[in-house]
Amino acid sequence: MLVIWYLSPEVRARPVTNTPNFKTAEALxxxxxxxxxxxxxxxxxxMNRAAWEQTLASGEAVYxxxxxxxxxxxGEQSGHVQRVKEIYLDCDEDTILLKVEQVGGAACHEGYQSCFFRQWDAGELHVVGTRVFDPKQVYGSSTSSQEKSP
Amino acid sequence: MLVIWYLSPEVRARPVTNTPNFKTAEALxxxxxxxxxxxxxxxxxxMNRAAWEQTLASGEAVYxxxxxxxxxxxGEQSGHVQRVKEIYLDCDEDTILLKVEQVGGAACHEGYQSCFFRQWDAGELHVVGTRVFDPKQVYGSSTSSQEKSP
Known part of the structure; x- marks a missing residue:
C-alpha cells in the first residue's frame, strides 16, 4: 500500500481501474x-463488459x-468488420472511443461510410454521405432484420 | 396524401421526422x-428534447x-461554450453528431482538448492529450462539484 503515497494527488483522487467503468455485467x-x-x-x-473483452481479445469491434x-x-454478416487501431477512454471512464479501420469502407448498414450521412439544416435532413454499397446486394432484401444498426 | 406516391420507396419506408427520435420528453x-x-x-x-431545442435556438451546445x-x-461556468457549426443525425435518428468550434480550446473539465485524453494500451492508460488549462484556475478548487463532465 505504500506506493500510493508516491502517486500524485490527482492520481490518488480517483480509482485507477484501467478499464471502462462497467458498474455491472449488464451495464452498457x-x-x-x-x-x-x-x-x-x-x-x-x-458495449457491455463481455463485448469489451471480446473486442480486446479479437482486435475487432464487438458490440x-x-x-x-x-x-x-x-460485420459478422457483411464481413465489414472494424479493426481496432487505438482505444481511448473519457475522463469519467464511461465512454469508449475506438479508432478503427473500417473494412469495406462503410460502417452503416444503409451502405454509407458513416451512419451520420444526413446533415440537419433548418428542419431539413440532407443526405451528404457517399454510398459505398447497395444494402440489398450485401444483406439481401430484408436489411432491417439482419444487419441493422445498434 | 397523393405526394407520397412520388417519393422513392426508400423514403416511403421510414417516417421522416426531421428531428432526433426523442420518444418522450425525458428521453436522452x-x-x-x-x-x-x-x-x-x-x-x-x-440531450433531451429541450436541450435539442435550446441548442438549435442558441447555436451553442446545450446538453x-x-x-x-x-x-x-x-461552458456555462467556464465560458468554454461550443458553437455549433454542423449537425448530423445517424441512420436511426437516435444519435446526434455536432461539429463544433470549442471556445477556449478545451472541452474537458480536466483541462484537456478532448475528454478522450487517455489511451488504453494493454491494460494501461496513458495520457496522450494536451492540457490547455489548469482546472483549478478555471473552476476553483472544487472541480468535481462544478463543471463536471456529463
Whole structure:
C-alpha cells in the first residue's frame, strides 16, 4: 500500500481501474467508432463488459446490440468488420472511443461510410454521405432484420 | 396524401421526422461533439428534447447533465461554450453528431482538448492529450462539484 503515497494527488483522487467503468455485467456504455485515417465519426454503438473483452481479445469491434439483445460482432454478416487501431477512454471512464479501420469502407448498414450521412439544416435532413454499397446486394432484401444498426 | 406516391420507396419506408427520435420528453439521446476543424472527438454528452431545442435556438451546445439532473449549457461556468457549426443525425435518428468550434480550446473539465485524453494500451492508460488549462484556475478548487463532465 505504500506506493500510493508516491502517486500524485490527482492520481490518488480517483480509482485507477484501467478499464471502462462497467458498474455491472449488464451495464452498457456508449462507444464512438471513428475512422483511424480520415477522422470521420462512423457510428455510435454500445458495449457491455463481455463485448469489451471480446473486442480486446479479437482486435475487432464487438458490440452489444440492443435490438438483437446479444453480442454483435460488427460485420459478422457483411464481413465489414472494424479493426481496432487505438482505444481511448473519457475522463469519467464511461465512454469508449475506438479508432478503427473500417473494412469495406462503410460502417452503416444503409451502405454509407458513416451512419451520420444526413446533415440537419433548418428542419431539413440532407443526405451528404457517399454510398459505398447497395444494402440489398450485401444483406439481401430484408436489411432491417439482419444487419441493422445498434 | 397523393405526394407520397412520388417519393422513392426508400423514403416511403421510414417516417421522416426531421428531428432526433426523442420518444418522450425525458428521453436522452447520446451526442458526439467533434471539433469542426481538427476532427478530434471532444466528448460524449446527452440531450433531451429541450436541450435539442435550446441548442438549435442558441447555436451553442446545450446538453442534459445526468449528474446535475438539469439542462446544462456547455461552458456555462467556464465560458468554454461550443458553437455549433454542423449537425448530423445517424441512420436511426437516435444519435446526434455536432461539429463544433470549442471556445477556449478545451472541452474537458480536466483541462484537456478532448475528454478522450487517455489511451488504453494493454491494460494501461496513458495520457496522450494536451492540457490547455489548469482546472483549478478555471473552476476553483472544487472541480468535481462544478463543471463536471456529463
Amino acid at each position: 456504455l456508449p462507444v464512438v467508432a471513428q475512422d483511424a485515417t480520415s477522422g470521420q465519426v462512423l457510428m455510435l454503438a454500445y 452489444f446490440s440492443r435490438s438483437r439483445n446479444r453480442l454483435w460482432k460488427k | 439521446l447520446p451526442v458526439v461533439a467533434q471539433d469542426a476543424t481538427s476532427g478530434q472527438v471532444l466528448m460524449l454528452a446527452y 442534459f447533465s445526468r449528474s446535475r439532473n438539469r439542462l446544462w449549457k456547455k
